[in-house]
Amino acid sequence: SSPDILMVGAGVMGMLSALELAEAGQKVLMIDQGRAGLEASWAGGGIISPLYPWRYAPPITALATWSQQAFPDLIASLTDSTGIDSELSANGMLVTATDERDQALAWGAGLSRAVIEISDQEARVLEPHVHLDATPLWMPRVASVRTPRMGQALRQACLDHPKIELREHQEVSLGGDLDDPQAFSGSQRIAAHRIVLSTGAWTGYLLSGLNVRCPIQPMKGQMLLFSPCHLVHRVVLANGRYAIPRADGRIVFGSTLEDVGFQRTPDRDAFDSLYASAVHLVPQLATVDIEAQWAGFRPGSPEGMPWIGPMSEKLWVNSGHFRNGVVLSPASSRLLCDLMMGRTPIIDPTPYQPRNSV
Ligand SMILES: Cc1cc2nc3c(=O)[nH]c(=O)nc-3n(C[C@H](O)[C@H](O)[C@H](O)COP(=O)(O)OP(=O)(O)OC[C@H]3O[C@@H](n4cnc5c(N)ncnc54)[C@H](O)[C@@H]3O)c2cc1C
Structure with missing residues (x-):
């Protein structure tokens, strides 16, 4: 049967979102064009704070504050379940x-x-x-994590989860339109009830396949x-x-x-x-x-403001976290899951609503 969710992109944002949605009972197919966790989520420094946090708008602080509180438990539970230590260090x-x-x-x-x-x-x-x-x-x-290790731990947690299927080295493209978007691997259509783009820096490029302008x-x-x-x-x-x-x-x-x-x-x-x-x-x-x-x-993304939420009933985004994608990942993924599952969101989602122009 078709998965509930097709997660396109398996960086820190895609993998954490997949885990959140799987824990909420969704069957998730996650596809990455490379190996999971080896793009920005590998290259990043892993500081668990925006660099100069006072320069950012309050919606970034809201995501960062929620995430910073979640990090110790998240990393401890990933270490427990996978045996891979992301080396969370809270030295300031x-x-x-x-x-x-x-x-x-x-x-x-x-x-x-x-x-x-x-x-x-x-x-x-x-x-x-x-x-x-x-x-x-x-x-x-302020803490930091060793990003390549966090990526490995998340990848292992996804591989181990019975509700997640991870496919690597498969590029996904989009066709159709916003109301009826279709995902393809080569010429083969990938069926799913809803699609989430967690494609990081590639999100603007991917959305151009639907003639949607996106500044990411x-x-x-x-x-x-x-x-x-x-x-x-x-x-x-x-x-x-x-x-x-x-x-x-x-x-x-x-x-x-x-x-x-x-x-x-x-x-x-x-x-x-x-x-x-x-x-x-x-x-x-x-x-x-x-x-x-x-x-x-x-x-x-403009002002580093991510897109988290629906572009249409079928197409969702969790992307555009610019310099802060590691620190913002727990809150962004929980917020996406809350919205997709119709739960009360952890924070007001309005500032992150995708601002597409067709
Ligand atoms: C040098 C540097 C330093 C940084 N330092 C920090 C820091 O200290 N703290 C912090 O919080 N953030 C930092 N960041 C930012 C952070 O790394 C990113 O914001 C974050 O990793 C983004 O995660 P992501 O999952 O959205 O993107 P990515 O990790 O890039 O994942 C996107 C995935 O989508 C896949 N993909 C794309 N297109 C397709 C397609 N068509 N089909 C299938 N798969 C596709 C890619 O292969 C990739 O694996 C830094 C970034 C860099 C580059």
């Missing part, structure tokens, strides 16, 4: 944002211990190897990975660039933000620019080997 984040101090403190005022002023000396005690041009703000509750487009980001060195112990964000420590002492350093379409190759300019920022922030990194450089495609 130091942020230099001299010009935005008042705005940051005002934003944090309503939230417990979200943003705290500290002295230079306190900052040095927290991160002795980090060179800070200005006294940072301290966000003690790829925004390339490049990263560097430093060998184990234990020079940084919490996330440090300075001048738009950040260092994220992993449990084994490696440091992920990012990132660039490039509007170059689906051009995937990491390049020398990005390497040089990221390397200069990294060594400025942590001078001793000049003595540490670089293990890797990679690029990923964020699902870019």
